[in-house]
Amino acid sequence: MxxxxxxxxxxxxxxxxxxxxxxxxxxxxxxxxxxxxxxxxxxxxxxxxxxxTDMSAFRTALARAWAELRDRDRRGFGELSGLPPRDRLAAMMATLRGERQRALERAMREWARTDPAVADSVRAADQRVLAAVRTAFTDAGFDPDEAEMRASATFAAGIGFLHLSEAPAGPQLAHQQERFLDVMLGR
Missing domain, CATH: 1.10.10.60 (Homeodomain-like)
Incomplete structure (x- = not known):
């Protein structure tokens, strides 16, 4: 400004x-x-x-900007490929812990329930995240089917952590996420 x-x-x-x-x-x-x-x-x-021109144009620009922001955040997942799979997964989960990110992510998902264009944007971004999580599980030694199942469960749990935590993410949520990764990476 x-x-x-x-x-x-x-x-x-x-x-x-x-x-x-x-x-x-x-x-x-x-x-x-x-x-x-x-x-x-x-x-x-x-x-x-x-x-x-109007609120519709603003909302379209807002949804598009969020998708671009989220894409930039998620492109950083590729930079994590040199980390061990567990560290990579922990870093991905940590992206949801920031108060602003967490609140905005929840709001966008709620908006997506009533707006097909926003839903398409959320779905496309989710697919990129799922691919990165699946790769981490494959790199951890799981066969493709098992990696897919674990990636889907991890992604769903991450969204659940996002919606269940009303307060800013603190040590308890971080600990729960770490314990969850221990379970998901166990055999």
């Missing part, structure tokens, strides 16, 4: 997207209202309409 002539703030599309993330993470899809966005950023509706 920058100051323009006369001290007025000039917002970028990214500023609006960040505000949308904040509202979505704190209040779900119902919180994505033009008045709330403008209030959050302390600007007029004219600023919004400078960047977006």
């Amino acid at each position: 920058t100051k323009g002539a006369g001290g007025s703030r000039k917002l970028s599309v990214d500023d609006w997207i960040e505000a949308g993330y904040a509202l979505l993470a704190n209040g779900g899809i119902e919180a994505l209202k033009l008045d709330r966005l403008c209030g959050h950023l302390e600007v007029t509706k004219g600023s919004f309409y400078w960047h977006f």
Whole structure:
């Protein structure tokens, strides 16, 4: 965000997207209202309409930006390929532990229940995550069928951990996730 002539703030599309993330993470899809966005950023509706034709266009941009953010996060999984499989899986699970990430992930999954385009985005990102988790189990020595089953169970448990934890992720959740990995990597 920058100051323009006369001290007025000039917002970028990214500023609006960040505000949308904040509202979505704190209040779900119902919180994505033009008045709330403008209030959050302390600007007029004219600023919004400078960047977006309407709320539908904003929501489309928000979903697309989230998919790109998630893709960037998940591309980092490839950089983990040099780690032992257990460390790789622990690092992948840790991506959900951050408060903002956790809240936004939950909100996007809820939104996906009512919006087919968001659902497609979530599903595509999930498939990339499942592939990385499956590879970790294969690298741990499991045959393809067993790796697939364990990857699916690990992914489902990760989503469960995400939805069951209301408070910020703390040592107890981290410990539970570590214990879960011990079970999943056991034979």
